[in-house]
Amino acid sequence: MNGIKLLSTGSAVPAKVVTNDDLAKIVDTNDEWISTRTGIRSRRYCGEGESHTALCLAAARQALARSGVKPSELGVCVVATFTQDFLTPAAACLLQRELGLLEDTVCFDLNAACSGFVYALHTAQCLLAAAPRKYGLVLGAEVLSRVTDFDDRSTCVLFGDGAGAAVVEWRADYPSLHAVLGCRGNDECLYAPGVNTSRPAHIHMDGQPVFRFAVEAVPRCAKEVLSKAGLGLEDVDRFVFHQANQRIIDFAIKKLGVDPDKCTGNIARTGNTSAASVPLLLDELVTAGALRSGQKALCVGFGGGLTWAGALLELA
Ligand code: UT7
Numbered sequence: 001m002n003g004i005k006l007l008s009t010g011s012a013v014p015a016k017v018v019t020n021d022d023l024a025k026i027v028d029t030n031d032e033w034i035s036t037r038t039g040i041r042s043r044r045y046c047g048e049g050e051s052h053t054a055l056c057l058a059a060a061r062q063a064l065a066r067s068g069v070k071p072s073e074l075g076v077c078v079v080a081t082f083t084q085d086f087l088t089p090a091a092a093c094l095l096q097r098e099l100g101l102l103e104d105t106v107c108f109d110l111n112a113a114c115s116g117f118v119y120a121l122h123t124a125q126c127l128l129a130a131a132p133r134k135y136g137l138v139l140g141a142e143v144l145s146r147v148t149d150f151d152d153r154s155t156c157v158l159f160g161d162g163a164g165a166a167v168v169e170w171r172a173d174y175p176s177l178h179a180v181l182g183c184r185g186n187d188e189c190l191y192a193p194g195v196n197t198s199r200p201a202h203i204h205m206d207g208q209p210v211f212r213f214a215v216e217a218v219p220r221c222a223k224e225v226l227s228k229a230g231l232g233l234e235d236v237d238r239f240v241f242h243q244a245n246q247r248i249i250d251f252a253i254k255k256l257g258v259d260p261d262k263c264t265g266n267i268a269r270t271g272n273t274s275a276a277s278v279p280l281l282l283d284e285l286v287t288a289g290a291l292r293s294g295q296k297a298l299c300v301g302f303g304g305g306l307t308w309a310g311a312l313l314e315l316a
Helices: 020-024 031-038 052-067 091-099 113-130 207-229 246-256 274-287
Strands: 003-012 016-019 042-045 074-080 106-110 135-143 161-171 180-183 238-241 296-303 307-314
Touching: 003 052, 003 113, 003 274, 003 307, 016 020, 020 031, 031 246, 042 161, 052 091, 052 135, 052 161, 052 274, 074 091, 074 113, 091 106, 091 135, 106 113, 113 135, 113 161, 113 180, 113 274, 113 296, 113 307, 135 274, 161 274, 180 207, 207 246, 207 296, 207 307, 238 246, 238 274, 274 296
Parallel strands: 074 106, 074 135, 238 296
Antiparallel strands: 003 161, 016 042, 135 161, 180 307, 296 307
């Protein structure tokens, strides 16, 4: 047994709330279509003066303050994202400067799209095992509004901005995350082009194949994590699913046969925030007292890559 536990969480979202009715003023859509097909009612968009870096910093500071861990005690800082302010420097490098992390703290960004935060948790666990300092800072952060195609009504209604942070501690007597990570390379049904492609610089998604992928991957991944951990569904206190579409989550709940009250989400207020989605929800659950010390959260991400990732995270 050796692994990480969650010590604390933090989050930050932009000030601007964009409702479905607001979007209906700029694209041919309506609140009824968006809310019944996705469960989304509003999302947040960064405005002038707000940035990916600022969201990360606010979420990280909150998580650190709540944990009592000093920046100089961190061995690792990983930011899961694909919408950081700069291709380089990484968002994590800017956090190193702003938070005053020691220069030998391992700081980098990780791109596994909507599975990114769970990939980053697993990565932090592996790195902390060998690091001189055993605390890690793990974030998921996105500013998707800046890569959204507002001429495409089938995608622009889905996405939102935000950042979630977690402080974790590695100990030899802590349980492993029992992470299950996977990918099936595909640049057709879900992608955001980089600087070396001629495709339009927006998120593109063919919803239906991604939907079919997600409803298969989420329950399978959740079961594989539990099988690795030697635990059952009844041992999980909270299921923290990537908030992409309430219909996908409802499908997973039904397929797994778990209590919907253990699967409450926040998609109605956040939209799909990709890598930020799981840590934003974790923070909401922890601050609401819905995930408490000693309890286990089964986190499952899925999305661009195509990727999937699950991990069992215990609150210290
Ligand atoms: O986070 C990464 C992972 N992403 C996901 O997991 C997303 C997976 N996919 C989905 O969640 C769903 O496929 C969507 C929410 C994206 C779309 O829902 P859908 O039920 O698959 O709708 P659709 O694309 O099949 O479109 C159905 C109809 C079409 O009209 P016709 O052709 O039937 O006349 C669309 O043109 O809905 C129309 N439509 C809209 N109507 C009003 C598409 N977008 C909109 C809109 N408002 N915003």
